[in-house]
Amino acid sequence: MPGKKPLYQSIVDHFIQQIEGGQLVPGSKLPSEKELMDFFGVSRITVIKALDELSHSSHIYRVKGKGSFVSENSKNDVRIDGSSANGALEDASMKIFSVVLPYSEQIGYEILRGAEKEFEKIGGYVTTHNSEYKPDREREIIQKLRADKVRGIIIYPCSSEHNIDLFGDMLIDGFPFVMIDRDIKELHTPHVYSNNFQGSYDIVSYLIGLGHRHIAFVCSRLREVTSIFMRYRGYCMAQIDAGITLQPELLISDLISSDDPAENNPSEYPEPHFLAASRVIERLMSLKQPPTAIVADNDYSAMFLMKAAMKMGISIPSQLSITGFDNLPFSNHMDVPLTTVEQSFTKMGEMAARMLIEREGGLQTESNEVILKTSIVIRESTAAPRSEKIYWPAHSE
Secondary structure (H helix, E strand, C coil): CCCCCCHHHHHHHHHHHHHHCCCCCCCCECCCHHHHHHHHCCCHHHHHHHHHHHHHCCCEEEECCCEEEECCCCCCCCCCCCCCCCCCCCCCCCCEEEEEECCCCHHHHHHHHHHHHHHHHCCCEEEEEECCCCHHHHHHHHHHHHHCCCCEEEECCCCCCCCHHHHHHHHHHCCCEEEECCCCCCCCCCEEEECHHHHHHHHHHHHHHHCCCCEEEECCCCCCCHHHHHHHHHHHHHHHHCCCCCCHHHEECCCCCCCCCCCCCCCCCHHHHHHHHHHHHHHHHCCCCCCCEEEECCHHHHHHHHHHHHHCCCCCCCCCEEECCECCHHHHHCCCCCEEEECCHHHHHHHHHHHHHHHHCCCCCCCCEEEECCEEECCCCCCCCCCCCCCCCCCCC
């Protein structure tokens, strides 16, 4: 992990100093996100991250559609059920829902936008919280939200294995919540997710149709995250259905260690991801039969793999095809525009909010899960494989 202080921390430190020094008094409204972006010269992602930190430490509280305000007592929790002394949310009948995400990246914005659209239809407000892929923080946030008596919570869990007791108790108590993207393996929770299996199956089938027979799958946290595992299953079944023998050496499930704090922050800490991708490319290309295509678990992984391969002199796609998953905005603006699988995060947020509203109102939904369709976006990072092998100095016959 780089020793340099993250940009968002400078913003956090600035406001903590102003709050504790008395320049900002309880109830003071902070500048808007746009004003903070201009003042500090940073991206919206960095501003959101800083506000999340200040909210989590109870220095500020945030009201969707109104802004961020200095807490009445930054040493104590500020409740959102009407008990805060600032009076901003004194009406306990307000329809307040919460969204807990493990990040504040582009995906998070789209999920939130979709959820807001549905909650606004019933006059609801939304609070957002960033768990940072930390199970303990996720637990703390959810417990606080329940104590604050929010109407319900949309949860993008840190993993498919943590906090099973917390989610089990929520089911026992009948507390309304809906999970998105991934679920908890042992529990039958309300769940909205994309068809990860089909998306991966389709893009591998597309590569096979181009003529590829040696296709690698590169990911992190294969067994820990259900959505990634389903993408791997789709990768396997597409090859089996095409009569292609699976090649275990082409599965790379440790792109970056799950213990590395940088794993879930590729936009803020790109260096560990690039170095990990470089090791993977070298490892794959040193095989006696190297892959002609790589299926990455997401667009970020694909981006770093592409950068690493190109730095090593491997031409994309003439020598190596690479695909991603998510269709994030940057995927169309990479050195070589990325072929990927698109999933609608806005629709995911909408459907999760709709299901949550129904459950909070006591309505019985027809199904406990909603599966959203995916589609392939074909760009310039894929092509038919060349007949000759890639020359790789590290490999000797």
